[in-house]
Amino acid sequence: xxxxxxxxxxxxxxxxxxxxxxxxxxxxxxxQFVINPNDEFGLTRAMWFKEKQGASVDVVNVGGAETExxxxxxxxxxxxxxxxxxxxxxxxxQVAKELAKVAKDxxxxxxxxxxxxxxxxxxxxPGMMAKILGANFVNTCVSLEVDGDKATAIREIDGxxxxxxxxxxxxxxxxxxxxxxxxxxxxxxxxxxMARKKPLNVVEPSNAEAFTSSEKFEKPAPKGDVKLVSxxxxxxxxxxxxxxxxxx
Amino acid sequence: MSVLVYIESENGKFKKASYEAASYAxxxxxxxxxxxxxxxxxxxxxxSLGNYGVSKVLNVANDKxxxxxxxxxxxxxxxxxxxxxxxxxxxxxTANDKYIAPILAVDLEAGYASNVVELPxxxxxxxxxxxxxxxxxFNVTNISTDVKVIGVSKNAYGLVExxxxxxxxxxxxxxADGDFTVNVESVDKAKDKVTIADAEIVVSGGRGxxxxxxxGMIEDLAETLGAATACSKPVSDxxxxxxxxxxxxxGKPVASNLYIAVGISxxxxxxxxxxxxxxxxxxxxxxxxxxxxxxxxxxVGDAFEVLPKLTEKLKEFKANxx
Ligand SMILES: Cc1cc2nc3c(=O)[nH]c(=O)nc-3n(C[C@H](O)[C@H](O)[C@H](O)COP(=O)(O)OP(=O)(O)OC[C@H]3O[C@@H](n4cnc5c(N)ncnc54)[C@H](O)[C@@H]3O)c2cc1C
Ligand SMILES: Nc1ncnc2c1ncn2[C@@H]1O[C@H](COP(=O)(O)O)[C@@H](O)[C@H]1O
Numbered sequence: 001x002x003x004x005x006x007x008x009x010x011x012x013x014x015x016x017x018x019x020x021x022x023x024x025x026x027x028x029x030x031x032q033f034v035i036n037p038n039d040e041f042g043l044t045r046a047m048w049f050k051e052k053q054g055a056s057v058d059v060v061n062v063g064g065a066e067t068e069x070x071x072x073x074x075x076x077x078x079x080x081x082x083x084x085x086x087x088x089x090x091x092x093x094q095v096a097k098e099l100a101k102v103a104k105d106x107x108x109x110x111x112x113x114x115x116x117x118x119x120x121x122x123x124x125x126p127g128m129m130a131k132i133l134g135a136n137f138v139n140t141c142v143s144l145e146v147d148g149d150k151a152t153a154i155r156e157i158d159g160x161x162x163x164x165x166x167x168x169x170x171x172x173x174x175x176x177x178x179x180x181x182x183x184x185x186x187x188x189x190x191x192x193x194m195a196r197k198k199p200l201n202v203v204e205p206s207n208a209e210a211f212t213s214s215e216k217f218e219k220p221a222p223k224g225d226v227k228l229v230s231x232x233x234x235x236x237x238x239x240x241x242x243x244x245x246x247x248x
Numbered sequence: 249m250s251v252l253v254y255i256e257s258e259n260g261k262f263k264k265a266s267y268e269a270a271s272y273a274x275x276x277x278x279x280x281x282x283x284x285x286x287x288x289x290x291x292x293x294x295x296s297l298g299n300y301g302v303s304k305v306l307n308v309a310n311d312k313x314x315x316x317x318x319x320x321x322x323x324x325x326x327x328x329x330x331x332x333x334x335x336x337x338x339x340x341x342t343a344n345d346k347y348i349a350p351i352l353a354v355d356l357e358a359g360y361a362s363n364v365v366e367l368p369x370x371x372x373x374x375x376x377x378x379x380x381x382x383x384x385x386f387n388v389t390n391i392s393t394d395v396k397v398i399g400v401s402k403n404a405y406g407l408v409e410x411x412x413x414x415x416x417x418x419x420x421x422x423x424a425d426g427d428f429t430v431n432v433e434s435v436d437k438a439k440d441k442v443t444i445a446d447a448e449i450v451v452s453g454g455r456g457x458x459x460x461x462x463x464g465m466i467e468d469l470a471e472t473l474g475a476a477t478a479c480s481k482p483v484s485d486x487x488x489x490x491x492x493x494x495x496x497x498x499g500k501p502v503a504s505n506l507y508i509a510v511g512i513s514x515x516x517x518x519x520x521x522x523x524x525x526x527x528x529x530x531x532x533x534x535x536x537x538x539x540x541x542x543x544x545x546x547x548v549g550d551a552f553e554v555l556p557k558l559t560e561k562l563k564e565f566k567a568n569x570x
Pocket of ligand 2: 006007008036038039060062063092112113114115116117118120121123124126
């Protein structure tokens, strides 16, 4: 089985979000970039397929040279090859088209992407990619087994779970549950040394068109101060929730 | 030309989020000087959509669509959009909506904006505001394609009543075998439990509750309020509560009217996921806990003392206000 894991390169979850150039650009000053958390769960599941079922695992990112350390980290975790499509990610559609081309050219059986990226959080790339490829698609995937060309997946729905079957080729939008938090691997020294020698192929984009563009960013309006209520005066809290906030 | 809105139903019934999508579609239709057509699949109560400004309902009744299937649903909606010559297609942001929308966007060669929180600020160029950086910021996005797909966030635009007479027409999309290659084998859904996605109120517990054996207090409070229960990430990682209750930046997003956080410190990743909630209450014994900076109302106190008292008082309140 040939697996492709799509890796989005995103600001660490602790990052303060600020903008520059008249609020048109994300301020990367002092920001650490990481593998998108949803993709990390997917990558770890891919390593399981590699170890238990002899799968090969490639990782791919659509982005500039600045994303290479993130791809190297994926190699250090155990991916075999990395591919970087050398173009700025402009919108979900453009990225999906570029990724679909890589998936098609490489004849991958299984494409693992994340439910959403935590920067743009469009939640759109995996579904678009699947539709462009004509592949099956399972979103919010929390469990995945593959037997031959048959996949069994569990998807999270509002208030429960759904078990689905589909044949390969398959694209998933994955998240926590694919593996547990405690299964996530921190690259060790050997992994990091080996990753340096693994191939990171830079491919030129097909110049797919974007359908949306970012006009500007805004920060949420600052919040007023918290109203503290004494624990001996819970009636006051109920009064505030009923009459002021009108939520009970 | 009209604005098309897909109205999700469950067991034939519409939910509040569906009516919110209809309300939003009416807002966009007014801006564009046109009317709203809705498409529903195996729903019973189509006439009620008129209350939120829908003029025409395309009623799809098809046993093949009895089980949810993203590809087939997207195909049906795309055909309706083409028939109606819709330039704007509105959809909600439930788990199923988020599954359908990207497929639909490819079908229609449409630019798609997800997590939209307001009506377009301009329709030419077409600009909408959406959340980005998991709720830490907003992005104003231009959509440049002729047809646009808009995913409208729950509890952002809200319900807007608008008395319209809705005509109901049967609509029979042509479905191909290729639409049914992902099969639902089984569904495991808790009955009579409020889900985080639907809940108006969410009561959430953190590590401050010390252990899973103490969750009775959270459940009592939630039950009294008709609320869903949720938890912080470490609580689900330690197996005190199921993963499905984990909320935050890497868990489920919460956009309820009221979010009550008990024994949760208010880490940036937690707050990112819940700050779309309208009113936030924190109960924490440490006055320095960062959650107090993000909350509207706070109680500095021991959860083990405050919660039972609060639940009692709320029961009285409910009894007097029933
Ligand atoms: C990549 C990444 C992603 C993450 N994503 C998420 C996410 O999506 N969601 C999330 O929640 N977290 C997330 N986290 C974790 C986050 O950083 C915090 O560690 C976590 O939110 C803390 O959980 P907590 O508030 O329950 O526990 P703690 O931080 O331990 O806080 C417990 C609180 O309980 C209070 N307390 C103790 N005893 C009592 C008492 N008797 N009565 C009242 N209060 C009491 C304490 O004062 C304290 O404030 C993420 C972390 C990382 C690194
Ligand atoms: N620039 C990118 N390069 C590679 N994969 C990406 C990129 N952007 C998004 N993805 C994948 O698509 C998923 C969902 O992203 P999004 O639709 O942006 O929320 C991510 O979790 C990644 O797996």
